[in-house]
Amino acid sequence: MLVKRFTKEEIKEAVWSCGGDKTPGPDGFTFMFLKDFWDIFEQDFGFALDYFYVHGKLNRGCNSSFISLIPKINNPQTINDFRPINLIGCISKVVTKILASRLKKVIGSLVSDVQTAYIEGRSILEGPLIINELISLAKSSKKKMMLFKVDFEKAFDSLSWEFLDSVLSQMGFPALWRKWVTGLLKTARTSILVNGSPTFEFDIQRGVRQGDPLSPLLFILAMEALHIATDCAVGEGIFKGMSTPGEGPTVSHLLYADDVLFVGEWSESNFYNLARLLRCFHLSSGLKVNFVKSKVFGVGVRNEDILNMASILGCERGSLPFTYLGLPVGSNMGLVKNWKPVIDRFESKLSLWKARTLSFGGRTTLVKAVLGNLPTYYFSLFNAPLHVIKYLEKVRRKFLWGGCLDKNKMSWVPWFKVVAPKEHGGLGIGSLASMNKAMMVKWIVKFRNETSHLWTKVIKAIHGRKRSYPSIPLKSSITGVWKNIVNLGKGPNLNLSDVQNRLEVQLGKGDKTFFWLDKWAGNFSLRERFPSLFTLENEKHCFVEQRYCLMEGQISWVWGGGSLVNHSQASEEWNECVKLLEDVKIEMKSDEWLWRQDETREVFKVNLLRTELDSIQSIPETQVLKWLSWIPKKINCFLWRAVLDRIPTREALAIRNINIPSVLCALCGSTSESVDHLLISCQYAQLVWTAISLWVKIPLPRYLLSLVELLEHIESYCSSKEKKKALYLVAAATCWTLWRIRNNLIFNQKTTHVSRAVGDVKALSFLWMKARAGKMELVWKEWGKFNCFM
Numbered sequence: 095m096l097v098k099r100f101t102k103e104e105i106k107e108a109v110w111s112c113g114g115d116k117t118p119g120p121d122g123f124t125f126m127f128l129k130d131f132w133d134i135f136e137q138d139f140g141f142a143l144d145y146f147y148v149h150g151k152l153n154r155g156c157n158s159s160f161i162s163l164i165p166k167i168n169n170p171q172t173i174n175d176f177r178p179i180n181l182i183g184c185i186s187k188v189v190t191k192i193l194a195s196r197l198k199k200v201i202g203s204l205v206s207d208v209q210t211a212y213i214e215g216r217s218i219l220e221g222p223l224i225i226n227e228l229i230s231l232a233k234s235s236k237k238k239m240m241l242f243k244v245d246f247e248k249a250f251d252s253l254s255w256e257f258l259d260s261v262l263s264q265m266g267f268p269a270l271w272r273k274w275v276t277g278l279l280k281t282a283r284t285s286i287l288v289n290g291s292p293t294f295e296f297d298i299q300r301g302v303r304q305g306d307p308l309s310p311l312l313f314i315l316a317m318e319a320l321h322i323a324t325d326c327a328v329g330e331g332i333f334k335g336m337s338t339p340g341e342g343p344t345v346s347h348l349l350y351a352d353d354v355l356f357v358g359e360w361s362e363s364n365f366y367n368l369a370r371l372l373r374c375f376h377l378s379s380g381l382k383v384n385f386v387k388s389k390v391f392g393v394g395v396r397n398e399d400i401l402n403m404a405s406i407l408g409c410e411r412g413s414l415p416f417t418y419l420g421l422p423v424g425s426n427m428g429l430v431k432n433w434k435p436v437i438d439r440f441e442s443k444l445s446l447w448k449a450r451t452l453s454f455g456g457r458t459t460l461v462k463a464v465l466g467n468l469p470t471y472y473f474s475l476f477n478a479p480l481h482v483i484k485y486l487e488k489v490r491r492k493f494l495w496g497g498c499l500d501k502n503k504m505s506w507v508p509w510f511k512v513v514a515p516k517e518h519g520g521l522g523i524g525s526l527a528s529m530n531k532a533m534m535v536k537w538i539v540k541f542r543n544e545t546s547h548l549w550t551k552v553i554k555a556i557h558g559r560k561r562s563y564p565s566i567p568l569k570s571s572i573t574g575v576w577k578n579i580v581n582l583g584k585g586p587n588l589n590l591s592d593v594q595n596r597l598e599v600q601l602g603k604g605d606k607t608f609f610w611l612d613k614w615a616g617n618f619s620l621r622e623r624f625p626s627l628f629t630l631e632n633e634k635h636c637f638v639e640q641r642y643c644l645m646e647g648q649i650s651w652v653w654g655g656g657s658l659v660n661h662s663q664a665s666e667e668w669n670e671c672v673k674l675l676e677d678v679k680i681e682m683k684s685d686e687w688l689w690r691q692d693e694t695r696e697v698f699k700v701n702l703l704r705t706e707l708d709s710i711q712s713i714p715e716t717q718v719l720k721w722l723s724w725i726p727k728k729i730n731c732f733l734w735r736a737v738l739d740r741i742p743t744r745e746a747l748a749i750r751n752i753n754i755p756s757v758l759c760a761l762c763g764s765t766s767e768s769v770d771h772l773l774i775s776c777q778y779a780q781l782v783w784t785a786i787s788l789w790v791k792i793p794l795p796r797y798l799l800s801l802v803e804l805l806e807h808i809e810s811y812c813s814s815k816e817k818k819k820a821l822y823l824v825a826a827a828t829c830w831t832l833w834r835i836r837n838n839l840i841f842n843q844k845t846t847h848v849s850r851a852v853g854d855v856k857a858l859s860f861l862w863m864k865a866r867a868g869k870m871e872l873v874w875k876e877w878g879k880f881n882c883f884m
Contacts, residue, residue: 096196097270100143102136108191109139112184119183120158120285120292128184142185143192150270151277156185158295159303161286178251180284180305190308193274197311204265205314206321207548211351212310219475220549221348221355222421223575228336228345228357229414229424230574231556232393238360239336239394240403242368243412245387249352250313251301254380255279258302258316265315275312300380310351317349320375324356332367334359342555343548350419352381360395365403385409391416393424420471427476427578436469437482440489443468450496454735455728457494462523465490473530477578483527490523504750506740516721518709521734528707532700535593537579538566539698542597542687545606565594565611587707596690601678604638606685614638615675623674624667630655644680651675720805724819724867725826732833733826736769736801741833743767760840761832770800772836773829778848785852786828790821790880801829820863827859 114126128135146152163176170176182190202213210216225241232239246252255276262272282303285292302309327333328346335346336357347356358364376382389412392400397413404411415425415432425432443464452460469486472478487509494512497503513528514520542565544550553576557567568580580590599607599614607614610621610628621628628634632655643650651672658665689698691706719734735741744757744767759767761778773779775798787794795807808821831854835846846854860877863869 095199097268100140100147100192102140104192104195105139105143105188106132106136108188108195111191111195112187117162117181119181119187120155120160121183121185123184125184139185139188143189146189146274146277149277150273151281152186152189154281154283156183157278157281157283158183159186159282159284159305160292161284163286178304180303181287182303182306186278187307190278190306194307194311197308201311201315205318206325207546208321208345208347209314209317209349211314211349213314215544216547218350218419219421220547221350222418222423222475224345224348224549224552225355225357225418225423226575227552227556227572228338229393230572231338232336234572236394237336239392240356240358240360240364241391241393241412242356242365243389243391243416243418244354244356244372245384246352246354247382247384248301249381250304250309252380252382253301253313253316254378255300257319257379258312261316261319265318275308278308313351314349316379317351317354319379320354321347321349323371323375327367327371333371334361334364338552338555340555340558343551345548345552353419355418360392360399362403365390365407369407389416391424421475427575428479430479430481433472433478433482436472437485439468440465440486444489444493444498447493453728453731454494455726455731457496458521458523458731459727461490461494462521465493469526470529470533473526474533475575475579477534477581478526478530483530486526490526494523506735506742507738511738514708515705516719519719519738520708521731524704525708528704529700531582531588531707532703534579534582535588535703536698536700538590538593539597539687539689541566542606565608566590587710597687598690598695600686600688600695601638602681602683602685604640604642604680604685606687607638609636609638609641610634615678620671624664624671626661626664627655627667627671630658630661630664632656638685642680649675649678649680720809720822722819722822722826724823724862726862726866729826729830732830733801736773736829737805739769741769743769743772760836773801773832774804775799779832781848782828782832782851782855785848786824786855789852789856790824792821819867823862823867824855824859827855827862831855831858 109125109128109132112125114124114129116125118124142152142156151157160181161178162181163173164179166175166177198212198214202215205213207216210218210220229239231237258279259272259276262275279298279302282298283295284298284303285295287293302312324333324347328335328344333346335344336359337344345357347354356368358368372383385408388407388409390400390404390407390409391412391414392403393414397411400413401411415422417423422432427433447460465486469478491505491509491512492498492502495503495505510525511519512521513523513525515524516522541550541553554567556572556574557569557576559567559569566580568577570577582589582593599612601607601614610631611619611634613619616623633640636654641652641654643652653668658668686697688695689703691702719730719737721730721734725733732741739746744754744760746769747754748757757766759765759771759776761772762776764777765771765775774783783794783798792811795803798804798807804825805822808818808825812818812821831851835851838844838846856878860872860874863877864872
């Protein structure tokens, strides 16, 4: 698979997977340009890839790149404050993209579970979870623990090519693959962009290029050598890692690309031997530890001892809590003060925006896409305190309604309606509490599905109990991150029992399903059905795959306890159990725990559960707006508020104790200005709607009194989906035009004739149809007669 011929489909897929508007390399071609003229370039790319397949290198110029220096900090002063990113030519990028996509399919089986970077099915969050749990274990058991956070000097730029080739060889990579990798590395040339202009071109002697799709994967293959060396040191007793209870794993190190964290027992020999190991790794790989930036941490150790060890190694002394992979480690995240980074980022983002300069639709987008996603990384692992969620929601609410941190504006719609999904009458912003809870549930689902992952083994070892049989283990005496995950935060909407009841297994070979404890053969577990059998079982946490034999396609169930001769009731129960399991089908694939969503079983998705939790507070169906992509977002938002009777009409302002000169309609002056009156039943509005109905050739009901009735009339009048959308668009344009005319009269004292209003509706809806509905061929003459939907 790694060294098969490059196909046309594979080349095209690689081109299409590259960002079209990314900065080009020395060849000057963007991938958007290549995609637009692929018919011309396809054959040339095929020739280039065939040449590379045979010779293992690219022609001069094809493997050149620019180095762009990207600042690491806000105010860079020295060259070390910049990160070099390579801008690679399109042919080289396509080659490395293809090789990377092939390597991704097998790299998971080559790299140990202590590495979580760039590997499908593994998460960056696993490392912080493991470390937090180990720290909690050390504190509860009063063990002394060391942590050594390693910083490698220019890791990606320092890797030895000879070392990398040796690693690939020992891993069993084909000679042709190694030839390709060596060719790409050794024929690479680069120049540095200074003020946008390239310097002279020079050869590269070592390292892998940052910005190259293949480089991260090659780097983690090289880092596997450090894992093997450390594992050998632990096996020989040279370095002592942090052991977990029972038969749990011993954790000595965690790797995420060049982020390396060593964990172990606190002892002087551990540090010295670790320093020697890292020195050997430097001499062989070229990766040198920057001890000045590396840090030593201790758990259950005096500060003086930590300081002494740091001075011996020549590194910094660290203190708990500290940040690992962007998340706090060793911190009590139940305290509000530890959420200050998230709160500060929220407030700093808000201070850069001016709510008054944005439309309501624009503010909605920012609240959902930016303020809603800022805390996601923290929420993915930590259960946020209620006070933090309330404060962050307060910041979002203030910004949405045009206010700021120190200034309040009127909130026209209750927040539970704002965060509700659009199909349930809300804006679809989503609440932070629901997002946090859904992300906690995701960990529980992952725990059932990722039984072979290191983090799962650590959790089982730390929280498992021999005399307790829950599917999700929890030891309440260890107050770490896992305890907060299992507790699922505050609120009655969803607890652990609810989550477990909605998890259903799709049985494969029985490798992730407990034989006695899980509900896999009916609505009850076998433990509940056959209590006598369960009492006699030797291995009560056994999996299904441990209790059957498969011979010539026939399943034979195996009893795992003592003799049943003297236990008549248990013997009867076993016969009944075997009969119950007669119809069970075993497939030679892993089990998968699925999520029960309504009447279907599917892979768990955070957004689905978040939407469900946000939909619990029901909104009347008459207040549910049909959102249309043909209409600008701010108009959709205006209609949403109008349907809810939440736009600032004179009547609405008076109800809210706002001092206004009159509550009478500004357009007709005869009746109190409500939403339905202003947009539908006002004399001026009636004249406009009559003209519009003649234009679109649809009669209006004789007694049309509300906006909801109008929208329902459009929904039921015609069967054509496209015409229905067009009518809906015209109705939205009419409502928006009436609202603008009303505001122009009140604030600028300017009146608008009915014929001008009708003309504005036609012009506005025409622009929306062409720009947003994709009807570029639409001409004004046809639209003016509304003949395009006949």
